[in-house]
Amino acid sequence: MVPANTGTEAVEAAIKIARAATGRSRVLYAEHAFHGLTLGSLSINGNTEFREGFGPFLPGCDPIPFGDLEALERQLARGDVATFVVEPVQGKGVNLPAADYLAAAQRLCREAGALFTCDEVQTGVGRTGRFLALEHWGLEPDLICLAKALSGGLVPIGALLVSRPAFDRVFDGMERAVRHGSTFGGNDLAAAAALATLRVLDREGLVARAERLGDLLLELTRPLVDRFEVVREVRGLGLMWAIEFGPPAGLTSRKLWQAVEERQPGLFSQLVTVPLFHEHRILCQVAGHRMNVIKALPALTIEEDEVRRFAEALAQTISEAERYPAALARFGLRTGLRAARVRR
CATH class of the missing domain: 3.40.640.10 (Type I PLP-dependent aspartate aminotransferase-like (Major domain))
Structure with missing residues (x-):
């Protein structure tokens, strides 16, 4: 060594x-x-x-x-x-x-x-x-x-x-x-x-626990692929987890997605991570620069009810983010207010 x-x-x-x-x-x-x-x-x-x-x-x-x-x-x-x-x-x-x-x-x-x-x-x-x-x-x-x-x-x-x-x-x-x-x-x-x-x-058997709770996390979140147009894939191994987003099927929403992505690639992920933090006190991160992938690396000591709370909060947040124009407006307002407070 x-x-x-x-x-x-x-x-x-x-x-x-x-x-x-x-x-x-x-x-x-x-x-x-x-x-x-x-x-x-x-x-x-x-x-x-x-x-x-x-x-x-x-x-x-x-x-x-x-x-x-x-x-x-x-x-x-x-x-x-x-x-x-x-x-x-x-x-x-x-x-x-x-x-x-x-x-x-x-x-x-x-x-x-x-x-x-x-x-x-x-x-x-x-x-x-x-x-x-x-x-x-x-x-x-x-x-x-x-x-x-x-x-x-x-x-x-x-x-x-x-x-x-x-x-x-x-x-x-x-x-x-x-x-x-x-x-x-x-x-x-x-x-x-x-x-x-x-x-x-x-x-404390944390390695086996990571496997068990990781399997539960995938079980709870993989159905989001069928539930939401914008969810392309949910993947992970143990407590290393990610969700990938893509453009919605509707013509109007798809055009808006593409217009926004041209200006700021990966913005949709922010429409999920920011509300997760501010409204649910859940910290996760975009998995890479200009990337519509969010990843979560929960502590190996996380409790099962916290895994379930995360999955519920994630589904709620994606549902709101999928209403793209309104979600963008909320994100812009929140960002603008925060910037104004900083300038003061």
């Missing part, structure tokens, strides 16, 4: 260790991926809104479509790839992989002599109903990035789990034991918080 302070530090360590262990320089990552905002991690960040203005990035970092095995195989065939870094479930958009994608990607990496890296910063430590999301597909990556929930959200922490062969190739003697490190990585407070978090996860 290589200790760190944040998720982006764990990803930076993965890039370095993959290059040192393989003697290769190229790093592959998925389009729309999020791996952090420091320069190395940003070099494999698949979102333009985070990258713009911060280049040039690390050379040899190349994107491929998430889920495209042929694209991955073509890049690996060049023989210069150190690692493929992938989120088991993409945080931006909560995009789930096809059933066979990750296992096949791991196999292709092994056959090509590249390391397979899973970024579990967002999906790990029980979030998806397994301690690590990779367990859903029986994966055995060479490198695993962890952070965030590892300390229960109490203190900054990060960790890179490294396979023994890769670790031994990089840290193969006393003189090379200091090749990578961090002043506060693995500090006593972070380590104590991590151990306490692991004890609570085990003692």
Whole structure:
């Protein structure tokens, strides 16, 4: 294990260790991926809104479509790839992989002599109903990035789990034991918080609980696809959940949707998230820039009645937002009043 302070530090360590262990320089990552905002991690960040203005990035970092095995195989065939870094479930958009994608990607990496890296910063430590999301597909990556929930959200922490062969190739003697490190990585407070978090996860059965309540959340919200024209899909894994919106069927409403989206892509999601917060005191977030996808990452300790309350409030809010002209007017009035109060 290589200790760190944040998720982006764990990803930076993965890039370095993959290059040192393989003697290769190229790093592959998925389009729309999020791996952090420091320069190395940003070099494999698949979102333009985070990258713009911060280049040039690390050379040899190349994107491929998430889920495209042929694209991955073509890049690996060049023989210069150190690692493929992938989120088991993409945080931006909560995009789930096809059933066979990750296992096949791991196999292709092994056959090509590249390391397979899973970024579990967002999906790990029980979030998806397994301690690590990779367990859903029986994966055995060479490198695993962890952070965030590892300390229960109490203190900054990060960790890179490294396979023994890769670790031994990089840290193969006393003189090379200091090749990578961090002043506060693995500090006593972070380590104590991590151990306490692991004890609570085990003692209270929070991983299995996340699976059970995640299944309930999908059961309660998937019917919204048939109930509302604007709901395109509801998806999730454990307590990592998302709802995607699209234009309504009616000609007038569709034209208004398209006109608004041209000016401000992703505005409809705000017509849902803002009332959820102001009227129901439920905090969720748009799952990405210019994206009509809302995601929720409830605490693993959430109670069943809160899951049910969220589903009811969501249905009510979508019903009101679907009446598009009135919803836009309410949103504009609320935003205008808030701006006026700020100016005072």
